[in-house]
Every structure is written in structure tokens, then in C-alpha cells.
Amino acid sequence: MNVPELEYLDNPMLEKLEQEMLSLSIKENADVLGQFFLDCADLVMHDFVVSRSRAATVFYFQGLTDTMQLEMQVIRPLTTREAESGELDSFEGVVISNKKTVESYGDAVRSILTGRSLLLIDGIKGGLSLCLTKFEARSVEEPQSESVVRGPREGFTETLSTNTSLLRRRIRSSTMKIQSFELGRYSKTIIDLIYIEGIARDEIVQQITDRLLAVDIDGILESAMVEEAIEDSTFSPFPQIQATERPDVAVAALLEGRIVILTENTPIALIAPTTLASLMQSPEDYYQRFWIGTTIRWLRYLFFFIALLAPSVYVAILTFHQEMVPTTLLLRVAQSREEIPFPALLEALIMEVIFEALREAGIRLPKQVGSAVSIVGALVIGQAAIQAGLVSAPMVMVVAITGISSFMMPQYPASIALRLLRFPIMILSGMFGIFGLMLSLLLIITHLCTLHSFGIPYLSPFSPLRPTEWKDSLIRAPIKFMKQRPGTYVGKNKMRQSVYAKTRE
Amino acid sequence: MDSMVLSNRQIFWMIASMQMLMLILLTSSATVQIAKQDAWASSLLVVVMGTGIAYCCAKVSTLYPGQTLISFSHHLLGKWLGRFVSMLYIIYWIIVYAAILRQFTSFIIGTILPETPITSILLIMSLAVIYPAIQGITVIGRLSEVLGPIIVAGVLIPILLAVNKMDLERLSPVFGDNNALTVMSAAIPSAPFLGDCIVLMMLISFLKQKKSVIRHSVFSVLLAGSGFVLSIFAVLMMFGPMVTGSSPYPLLLLVRSISIGGVVENLDAIMTAIWMMSIYIKLSLYLFAASYGTAEWFGTKKWRPFVWWISLIGGLIALIPRNYVEVSIVFPTEVAVPYIFPLLNVFLPLLMLIIALAKRKRTDQLPYG
Numbered sequence: 001m002n003v004p005e006l007e008y009l010d011n012p013m014l015e016k017l018e019q020e021m022l023s024l025s026i027k028e029n030a031d032v033l034g035q036f037f038l039d040c041a042d043l044v045m046h047d048f049v050v051s052r053s054r055a056a057t058v059f060y061f062q063g064l065t066d067t068m069q070l071e072m073q074v075i076r077p078l079t080t081r082e083a084e085s086g087e088l089d090s091f092e093g094v095v096i097s098n099k100k101t102v103e104s105y106g107d108a109v110r111s112i113l114t115g116r117s118l119l120l121i122d123g124i125k126g127g128l129s130l131c132l133t134k135f136e137a138r139s140v141e142e143p144q145s146e147s148v149v150r151g152p153r154e155g156f157t158e159t160l161s162t163n164t165s166l167l168r169r170r171i172r173s174s175t176m177k178i179q180s181f182e183l184g185r186y187s188k189t190i191i192d193l194i195y196i197e198g199i200a201r202d203e204i205v206q207q208i209t210d211r212l213l214a215v216d217i218d219g220i221l222e223s224a225m226v227e228e229a230i231e232d233s234t235f236s237p238f239p240q241i242q243a244t245e246r247p248d249v250a251v252a253a254l255l256e257g258r259i260v261i262l263t264e265n266t267p268i269a270l271i272a273p274t275t276l277a278s279l280m281q282s283p284e285d286y287y288q289r290f291w292i293g294t295t296i297r298w299l300r301y302l303f304f305f306i307a308l309l310a311p312s313v314y315v316a317i318l319t320f321h322q323e324m325v326p327t328t329l330l331l332r333v334a335q336s337r338e339e340i341p342f343p344a345l346l347e348a349l350i351m352e353v354i355f356e357a358l359r360e361a362g363i364r365l366p367k368q369v370g371s372a373v374s375i376v377g378a379l380v381i382g383q384a385a386i387q388a389g390l391v392s393a394p395m396v397m398v399v400a401i402t403g404i405s406s407f408m409m410p411q412y413p414a415s416i417a418l419r420l421l422r423f424p425i426m427i428l429s430g431m432f433g434i435f436g437l438m439l440s441l442l443l444i445i446t447h448l449c450t451l452h453s454f455g456i457p458y459l460s461p462f463s464p465l466r467p468t469e470w471k472d473s474l475i476r477a478p479i480k481f482m483k484q485r486p487g488t489y490v491g492k493n494k495m496r497q498s499v500y501a502k503t504r505e
Numbered sequence: 506m507d508s509m510v511l512s513n514r515q516i517f518w519m520i521a522s523m524q525m526l527m528l529i530l531l532t533s534s535a536t537v538q539i540a541k542q543d544a545w546a547s548s549l550l551v552v553v554m555g556t557g558i559a560y561c562c563a564k565v566s567t568l569y570p571g572q573t574l575i576s577f578s579h580h581l582l583g584k585w586l587g588r589f590v591s592m593l594y595i596i597y598w599i600i601v602y603a604a605i606l607r608q609f610t611s612f613i614i615g616t617i618l619p620e621t622p623i624t625s626i627l628l629i630m631s632l633a634v635i636y637p638a639i640q641g642i643t644v645i646g647r648l649s650e651v652l653g654p655i656i657v658a659g660v661l662i663p664i665l666l667a668v669n670k671m672d673l674e675r676l677s678p679v680f681g682d683n684n685a686l687t688v689m690s691a692a693i694p695s696a697p698f699l700g701d702c703i704v705l706m707m708l709i710s711f712l713k714q715k716k717s718v719i720r721h722s723v724f725s726v727l728l729a730g731s732g733f734v735l736s737i738f739a740v741l742m743m744f745g746p747m748v749t750g751s752s753p754y755p756l757l758l759l760v761r762s763i764s765i766g767g768v769v770e771n772l773d774a775i776m777t778a779i780w781m782m783s784i785y786i787k788l789s790l791y792l793f794a795a796s797y798g799t800a801e802w803f804g805t806k807k808w809r810p811f812v813w814w815i816s817l818i819g820g821l822i823a824l825i826p827r828n829y830v831e832v833s834i835v836f837p838t839e840v841a842v843p844y845i846f847p848l849l850n851v852f853l854p855l856l857m858l859i860i861a862l863a864k865r866k867r868t869d870q871l872p873y874g
Contacts, residue, residue, distance in 0.1 A: 320617060324771050432621065432629070434774045435613050438781045439633050442652075446637045449647040463650040465514055 018106035026055050026122035033059060036109050043112075050078045056121040064115035066134035074119065074130065091128045094119065098131035113188065140166070143245035143267075145412060148284045155245045156267040160190055163262050163269070166247040167194060171254065175199075181212050183226065187219030191226060192262040194250075199257045201491035204454050208259055208272060223263040223270050230272075232452050237420050239413035240453040242271040242278060249283050257490035273453035273489060275460050277473035280304065282410035285476045293476035303405035307418045308444075310402045311348045312429040312437050314395070318344040320433030336392045345430030347391055351399045352422065354381050359403070460488045511711040513721040515646030518653030520559075520702050520722065523787035524729035525660060526780050529736045530754050531608065531833065532695035536737065538750040540691030542676050543683050547691035548737045552730030554692065555699025556723050561854040562702060563722035566709035568861045574706035575801040581860045590853060591802055594703070597849050598795040599815060601701065602788060603822035604836055606631060609784045611829040616757075617777060624824070631820045634785060638792040639812045642711050645789050652782045659779030660732050663760045663772065664739045670762070671742035695733070697841045700850030702726050707794045753833075792816060 008015045014036060022029055030045065037043045042062045050056045056078065058070065077093045091101075102108045102118070103126050111129035112118050119128040140162065143155030156163045164178060179193040191212060195205055211230040220226060223243065231240045244250055245267050250260045253271040261270040271278075280300055285293040317324055318333070325333070340347060358377035362370050381399065385391040402422070409415035421444060428436030451458035461469035469486050471477040485496050528551075536551075537544040569577035574594060578587035610626045618626070637645050680688075705722050712718060740755040743762075749755045760776045796815045800808030826832040 321774050324774050432626070433617055434777060435618060435626070435781070438778045439629065439785075442782065442785045443633055443636060445651060446640070446644060446648055449637075449644045449651065450640050457647065459647065459651065463647040464512060465650055 018104065018109070020105055021103055022105060022108060022120070022126055024123055024125055026057060026120050029120050029127070030057055032105055033108065033112075036105070037112075046075075048075055048079055050121055051081045052079075054122045056119065058117055058119050059112050060117040060132070061112065061115060064133055064135050065117050066132045069134075070117055070130075070132050074117075074132075078121075091119070091121070091124065094128060094130070096130045096132065100129050101126045102129050110188075137162070146244065146246050146249070146283070146410070148282075148287065150287045151283055152246070152248050154247055156247060156250075156262075156269055158265050158267055160192060160262060160264040163247075163267075164192060164194075167250060167254075167260070170247060170251045171196070176254065179209070181209075183212065183215055184217055184219040187221070189220040190264045191220070194254065194260040194262065196254050196257070198493040199255065199485065199491055200259055201257060201489065204273060204456075204489070205259060207454050208261070212261075220263060222266045223261065223268045226261060226263055227270055232454070233450075236447065236451055237417040238276070238448070238451060238458070239279070239411075239417070240272075240274055240451065240458065242274040242411065243268050243413060244271060244411075245269070246283060252283070252286070255496075256486055273456040274458075275453065275456060275488065276448060276458055277461065279409075279411050279414040280473075286479070290476050290478045297474075297476055300408055300410070303408040304418070307402055307405035307409070307415070308421060309425065309437070309441070310398050310405070311352060311422065312425045312440075314398045315344045315348050315426060316429035316433045316437050319430060333392075333394050336394055339389045340392050341390070343430075344395075345426065347395050348398070348426055348430075349423070351381060351391060351395055352402070352426070355399050355403055356419065456488055461486070509641045509643050509711050510713045511642060511646045511708060512713060513717060515650050516705070516708055516712070516718075517721045517725040517728075519646060519649040519708070519786065519790060520705065520725035521728040522649050522653040522656040522783055523790060524555075524699060524702065524726065525732040526656060526783035527605070527787065528695060528698045528729060528733040529660065529756050530612075530780060532698055533733075533737055533740060533755045534750060534753055535694040535837075536691050537741065537746055537755070539694075540683055540688050541746040541750070542678070542741060543680055543688050544691060544741060544746070544749075545676070545734060545737045546680075546688045548695070548730075548734045550689060550692040551695045551699055552727065552734060554696050555702065555726045555730050558700050558850055558854060559702045559705060559722045559726040560719060561858045562705040563709060563719040565854065565858045565861050566706050567715065567718055568865060569710075570715055571710055573710045573798065573801060574703075575798050577706075577861075578857065581857050581864070588802070591798065593849060595795055595798045595802060597845060598704070598791050598798065599819050600822065602791040602795060602815075602819040603825075604832055605784065605787060605791070606819060607823040607826055607832045608829075609781075609788075610823070611832065612754075612780070613777075615829065617774065627820060627823055630788070631816050631823075634788040634792055635812055635816050637785075637789040638796065638816075639809055642708070642793055642797075645786065645793060648789075649786050652786060656779055656783050657728070657732065659775065659782075660736065660756075663756075663763060663776070664735060666763045666765065667739065667743060667759050671739065673742060675742050675745040676738075693842055693846075694837060697837065697846040697850060699726060699730060700846055703850055703854055704790065704794050706854070707798060792819070795819075 008018075017032055017035070020032075034045075037059075044060050044062055044065075046058045048056055048058070058075065060070070073095050077095065081093045091099075100111075102111055108118055108127050108129070115133040115135065117130045117132050119130060137159045138157050140154050140157055142153045146155075154166060156166065167176070173196070175197045177195055177197050181191040181193065183189050183191050193205070193208060193212065208230065212226075215226075215229045217225070217229065227239075227241045227243070228234065233240065242253070244253075250269050250271065254260055258271050258273060261272065263270070280297065282296075282300075285297055288296075318337070322330055337344075342350070354377075358373065358381070361373045362377070365373055381391070382396060386393050386396060406415045406418050409418065421440075425437060425440040428440045430436070432439070448459050449457075449463060457464060460466060461473055466487060468484070469488060471482050472486060483497055484490075484494055487494070533544075536547050540547045565577070566572075566574075569580065575591040578591045581587065582590055606627060609630065610623055613626055614621060614623060637648055702722070702725075709718055709722070736756050736759075740749045740759055743759055744752075744755065748758075752758050757773050757776055761771060761773045763772055792812060792815060796811040797808045799811045799815065800806070826836070
């Protein structure tokens with residue numbers, strides 16, 4: 001596919017210049033680069049003299065370069081260098097390890113834009129691009145959205161090199177491969193595709209590479225944009241790529257044969273392929289004893305359904321199937337609903353919408369105001385609403401339980417799907433009772449059956465059935481017993497471990 | 506997406522889950538009415554017949570790997586007769602689709618939504634099954650793999666919960682009141698429901714691995730059948746033949762009478778839910794089979810548009826019966842049992858198997874292609 005270069009649409013001359021080689025004359029070079037960076041106030045062009053005989057210029061962007069190092073390691077040695085014959089025609093004397101020569105104007109411009117410094121010396125062909133990049137960045141902090149009681153406290157940051165180093169520190173093997181891509185016509189964001197050779201399946205790596213290469217977009221601001229560009233079904237409410245802030249989660253995924261995609265300028269890494277079962281796992285399942293890991297996982301499955309269905313079941317039963325409830329319980333509920341002016345469906349819809357609004361307001365507002373919102377909100381959907389006789393007390397409980405259960409999902413994107421799907425189910429069950437409820441559930445299951453994430457069925461290992469992998473989806477078996485990597489994702493290297501040392505006599 | 510594949514396990518769950526509940530809910534009453542306390546023997550007979558049909562269908566299909574009924578009937582019966590027979594099967598699937606749709610609608614209206622108009626439930630249900638059908642057989646297969654175990658558990662668990670109320674005495678006298686002929690004739694109303702595994706002749710062509718196809722097909726019918734036998738035993742031991750025969754859905758009666766500590770009662774809504782799963786799979790499977798078959802019959806690969814048309818036709822046919830009796834009693838006894846079952850479910854599969862085996866012996870060369 002031939003993508004038209006739209007970046008220089010207003011100035012086609014620059015596009016032509018991009019292809020040309022840097023000339024020997026530093027004046028001409030500076031002129032051409034000046035055209036590219038016309039009106040770029042943050043570009044610094046520093047002229048100096050090498051060995052008291054030749055003109056030289058260094059280009060860099062303010063705030064992206066370690067000026068101290070530039071001066072000490074590059075400019076000073078070059079200016080004080082004794083001019084001996086032969087040495088003048090090379091960049092000798094520059095003591096920076098990460099450097100490369102650039103030949104064309106295009107390369108020169110791009111290297112400056114990535115934050116490197118470009119050194120040009122009169123009479124030397126080409127330029128030297130030096131990695132002296134240094135900028136203000138957040139340090140490694142505890143991940144906000146996935147906290148654990150036991151487990152590492154490090155989270156990814158916005159800096160790509162920090163993020164890759166976090167992974168390298170955890171996998172000290174040369175088989176961990178990192179492929180780099182550049183996405184975004186203007187933003188030129190670096191995307192790193194990370195996988196472990198042999199464990200990851202080649203065709204999945206190939207598939208992701210192909211899809212990444214096909215992306216043509218203005219800019220990438222967050223990994224969510226990468227996700228949306230390469231995911232399989234855009235219109236599904238379910239996330240088909242897992243997102244995480246935690247390096248340990250990313251490494252666990254790598255060791256299962258999945259692929260991690262790191263995006264520059266965001267702390268959120270992507271993990272593909274993803275299944276529904278993997279969205280129900282929390283890192284802490286593996287850091288606690290397996291009993292509690294398994295139990296909590298079951299609790300999560302249970303609350304998955306409660307978050308999806310609780311208000312709908314309540315509405316369906318109250319509207320159509322009162323006989324399903326034991327008489328005494330039914331009487332209590334009926335008593336509390338006696339003065340309520342709305343039908344159960346409307347009552348549930350109002351409450352759920354208010355709850356969603358409160359939740360959204362609580363997230364977006366500044367922290368100080370947020371607490372005020374929650375106090376008012378608790379009153380609105382709580383005691384006051386009941387006392388005013390607008391909402392029944394059992395309904396408040398149902399809404400509260402639903403709210404709490406959607407917070408039980410270890411991964412935020414998964415709970416978004418539940419929040420959204422709740423409403424159509426509620427409306428169908430309000431209209432058709434259990435029939436509507438079942439129908440919507442069946443449609444959702446059908447939808448899940450149609451979903452794929454990079455060729456992997458979304459409901460795996462439940463459908464297609466892989467009972468051996470239930471060890472890590474239905475339960476969390478002791479790590480000793482999970483000798484094989486999950487066959488859903490894995491490539492050639494299937495065994496995870498050999499036999500443990502005997503711990504018992 | 507267009508390469509549709511199935512696994513043996515998916516076929517197993519597909520057939521088992523779609524047959525079990527239909528059999529149990531729709532035919533137990535009729536069987537018990539005829540054979541009284543010996544109905545379990547008739548149900549065993551039904552299972553034998555069903556597995557026999559499943560064996561025939563699977564065997565024929567394995568002789569023609571990768572081909573559906575529509576294409577191998579050409580080889581077996583000649584061009585025109587083959588076309589005619591495959592058309593009969595397509596019409597059969599459409600009619601059964603319509604009948605089940607209508608039966609289900611009547612069931613829903615009769616049990617949980619008495620005031621809802623028939624057309625609205627019919628419309629919603631037929632729209633809902635278009636989704637899996639249009640996604641293809643792989644999705645239906647996955648769906649049944651997920652739902653199948655739930656459906657089987659949904660039948661077994663209520664029966665287990667009711668065990669304490671059962672009494673072996675109610676089965677006696679064994680073969681005292683009936684002769685062999687009555688027992689055999691009691692098997693006839695329910696036989697068409699196990700006979701519908703002829704849809705296997707469409708499904709097996711999508712299989713990825715050809716190994717142990719026959720075993721999986723036969724065992725799926727066996728599982729559905731044993732669920733039926735078990736439920737007949739259960740309702741007979743619980744209510745005796747008189748009560749069972751007079752109730753339209755005996756198992757529903759059993760489920761209703763379960764009470765766990767006085768808290769969990771009236772579980773029949775759960776039964777309805779389970780039945781819905783089964784119906785959903787069955788309807789989407791029949792819709793798919795009819796649409797795919799029609800497309801193949803017309804010689805085109807684009808089968809998806811046919812789903813809409815078949816769904817429309819099926820929906821309209823489902824509106825024809827005036828009440829529950831016409832679709833659940835008149836249709837099976839007047840049409841399904843005397844015509845459809847002997848011709849389409851028994852005679853033709855058997856005939857095709859015999860011809861296929863004869864051809865194979867004569868040429869000693871499998872007609873691949």
C-alpha cells in the first residue's frame with residue numbers, strides 16, 4: 001500500500017529535500033535544516049569552532065537534551081582538540097556511546113525530532129546523531145488502577161525506555177525480543193512489540209505486526225488508540241486486548257506466550273491475545289495461597305453474573321414471576337414497594353442511571369469535590385430516596401450490590417462491558433420476564449462465541465473446550481501442577497517447568 | 506470467517522443439547538399415556554431407534570467426507586431424485602423450524618407470559634436466532650459446547666433433588682397391564698424427536714478431523730436418550746402413570762415440586778431457562794441447515810442472505826396453527842409420525858446407506874470429490 005505523505009502537504013519542496021544528501025558545506029546544511037524548522041522556537045542551533053579551524057553546529061530541542069553532557073562530552077573535547085592531519089575529516093573525539101551517522105536531510109530532521117542532538121562539522125560528509133536525550137518524566141510509581149496487597153509495587157511510566165527496562169529486569173533472556181514500530185504521521189509514536197521467541201506463536205506475532213504496519217493515523221495519544229486500530233471486532237462491548245499498568249502482569253503474559261505492546265507516552269501496556277478468562281485473573285491470585293486464589297476467582301465469576309444480571313433478575317421476578325420468591329420474602333418486598341409510584345423496571349432504570357452518573361462524576365471531578373459528590377450521591381440514592389417514597393429499599397440494595405460487583409472485576413475495561421450491557425438486559429427483562437432475560441443472556445453468549453482476539457477464540461478454554469487449561473481459569477491450581485503453558489496461546493516451547501524438588505520425605 | 510469448522514465434541518453437545526429437552530418436555534406425556542407404568546421400556550426402545558438412525562447418518566456422511574446431504578444425495582440417488590430428496594429435507598427442516606418456534610412460543614405464553622401476544626414473542630425469538638445462524642456453524646458449535654453441559658446439568662440436578670420423593674412401587678406391575686405391542690407403539694410419538702439427528706448429514710461435512718465421528722454422533726443421541734429414559738423413570742416413580750399422563754410437561758411438574766429447605770422453591774423458571782437454551786441452539790441449527798442447504802441446492806456459495814428468507818418463511822409458517830393443540834398434538838400425530846418419520850428419518854437414510862455401501866463395494870473406490 002502506497003500511503004501518500006501528507007505531512008508536508010503545504011510545502012512540497014520540503015518533501016523533495018528530505019531525500020537529498022547532506023552537503024559538505026555547513027552553511028548550506030544549516031540553511032536547509034532552517035527551512036524545515038522555520039518558526040520552531042524551541043530548536044537550538046549552537047555554532048562553535050572545532051580545533052580552532054572548522055565551523056561546526058549542533059542542533060537540538062530545548063528541554064529534550066542533556067545540555068550539560070553535550071557541553072562536557074561533545075563541544076569541549078572538539079574545540080580543544082589539536083588539529084592534526086587526517087583527524088579533521090572524522091567525528092573523532094566525540095565520546096558518546098549511543099551515536100549514529102545520518103546521510104540525508106530527512107534522517108537528520110527525524111533524528112533531531114526524536115530528541116537526539118545532531119552534530120555537523122564543515123567539510124565532513126553526513127552528520128552525527130547523538131543520543132543525549134533527557135527530559136522531565138514521572139518516576140516509577142505504584143500502579144493506581146491495579147493495586148495488590150502482596151506483590152511488586154512498580155508500575156509502568158510514560159517513558160518507553162523505562163518500561164522496557166522494567167521488563168528486561170524481569171526476563172534476563174536474549175529470547176525476549178523487542179520490535180520497534182513508529183506510528184502516527186505527526187506524533188511518530190514508538191510502539192514496542194515484545195514477545196519471547198519460541199513461547200509466543202509465530203503467526204500471532206506476524207498478525208500483530210501486519211496490523212500495526214497497516215495503521216495510518218495522525219497521532220497516537222494512548223495505547224487505547226493502538227488497541228482500537230488493531231483489534232478484531234470494533235463494535236463489540238468486550239475488550240479484546242488486555243490493558244495493564246503492571247510489569248509483572250506483562251511478564252506473566254509473556255511467559256504464557258502472549259505478546260505485549262508498549263506505547264510511548266502512556267503507562268498502559270497492551271497484552272494480546274486476550275480471552276474472557278484472562279480478564280478475570282488478578283496478579284494477586286498467584287501471589288497468595290492457591291486456596292484463596294481459587295476462592296476469590298470463583299467469587300469473581302459469581303459477581304460477574306451478579307453485576308450483569310442482578311437488577312434484571314429483580315425486575316423480571318417482581319414483574320412476572322412473583323411465585324419464584326418464598327412467600328414471606330415476597331410479602332416484605334411487596335410491602336416496601338407499596339407506595340412506590342413507578343413500575344419496577346422504571347425504578348431500576350432510574351436508579352442505575354443515577355448510580356452510573358454518580359460514579360462518572362466521582363471519577364472525573366477533582367478529589368476534593370469528589371467526596372462532596374459521594375456524600376450527596378449517597379443521600380440521593382440512599383436514605384432520602386427511600387424516605388421520599390420514590391424508591392424501595394430492596395431496589396437500593398440491588399443497585400448497591402450491582403455497583404460493588406462491577407468493581408470486583410480485576411480489569412477495568414471488562415467491567416465497562418458489564419455496565420453497558422446491564423441496561424438492554426434490564427429493558428428486555430422488564431418487557432418479557434425470564435424469557436427476555438434468558439434471550440439477552442443467550443445473545444451475549446453467542447456474541448462471545450463469535451469474538452476472536454488475533455485468531456484465538458474469546459471464550460477459550462471453555463469453548464473450544466480445553467479441560468487441561470481449566471487449571472488456570474476455573475480454578476487457580478498450585479503452580480507445581482501447572483506444568484504446561486496454556487495451549488491456547490503457546491507456540492513451540494510448551495513445558496513451563498520440570499519436576500519440583502521433593503519437599504516431603 | 507467463511508471457513509466453517511466443527512469439532513467432534515461440538516457435534517456431540519449440539520445434538521445432545523438440542524434433543525434432550527425437546528424429548529423430555531414434549532413427548533413424556535404422550536408416551537406415558539399409551540404405555541402407562543411401562544413407559545420407560547418404550548423410552549428405551551426410542552433410544553435404540555435414535556442411535557440406529559444416528560449411526561446410519563454418520564456412516565453415510567463419513568463415506569462422503571466434506572460433502573453435505575445436498576451433494577452426496579446426487580451421487581447416491583441420481584441427479585433428479587437426489588435433488589428432489591434434498592429438497593424434501595430442506596422443506597422438512599423449515600417446517601420443523603416453524604413447528605418448534607410455534608411450540609416454544611405456546612409454551613412461553615402458556616407458562617410464564619400469559620398476556621403477551623404470540624406474534625411479539627415469535628418475532629423476537631426468530632430475530633434472536635438469526636444472529637448465531639448467520640454467524641455460521643462454528644459459532645453454533647461453540648455455543649452448544651458452552652451451553653450443552655449446563656443443559657444436561659439442568660435436567661439431572663432437579664431429578665437428583667427429587668430423589669427422596671420417588672417410590673419404586675409406582676413402576677409395578679412391570680409389563681403386567683401392557684403387551685409388547687402397546688409398549689412399542691408408545692415409542693412412536695417420541696421417535697421423530699430422536700430421529701431429527703439426520704441433521705448430522707449436514708454437520709459432519711464441516712468436521713475438521715474425521716476420526717471417531719460415528720462414535721461421537723451415536724453417543725450424543727445416547728446421552729439425549731438416556732436423559733429421556735431417566736426423566737421418564739423419575740416422573741413415573743414420583744407421580745405414577747395417571748398424573749404423569751395428564752400433565753402436558755411432567756418434568757416441569759417434578760421441578761415445581763422441589764423444595765430445598767423451604768427457601769428455594771418453584772424452580773420451574775430455571776427449567777424454562779434451560780429449555781430456552783436448548784431451543785435456541787435447535788432453532789439456530791435448523792435455520793442454518795435449511796439456509797445452507799437451500800443455497801447449496803441453488804448452487805451458490807452465498808448462503809447468508811438465505812438465512813433471512815428462511816427465517817421469514819419459517820416465521821410465517823409458524824403463524825398458521827391456530828392453537829397449541831394443532832402444533833403440539835395434531836402436527837406430530839397426523840404429519841410427523843405417519844409421513845415424516847418413516848420416510849425422511851428412517852427409510853431414506855437407510856436407503857442411502859445401503860446404496861453407498863453397495864457402490865463402495867462395487868467400485869472399491871471411495872467417490873471423493
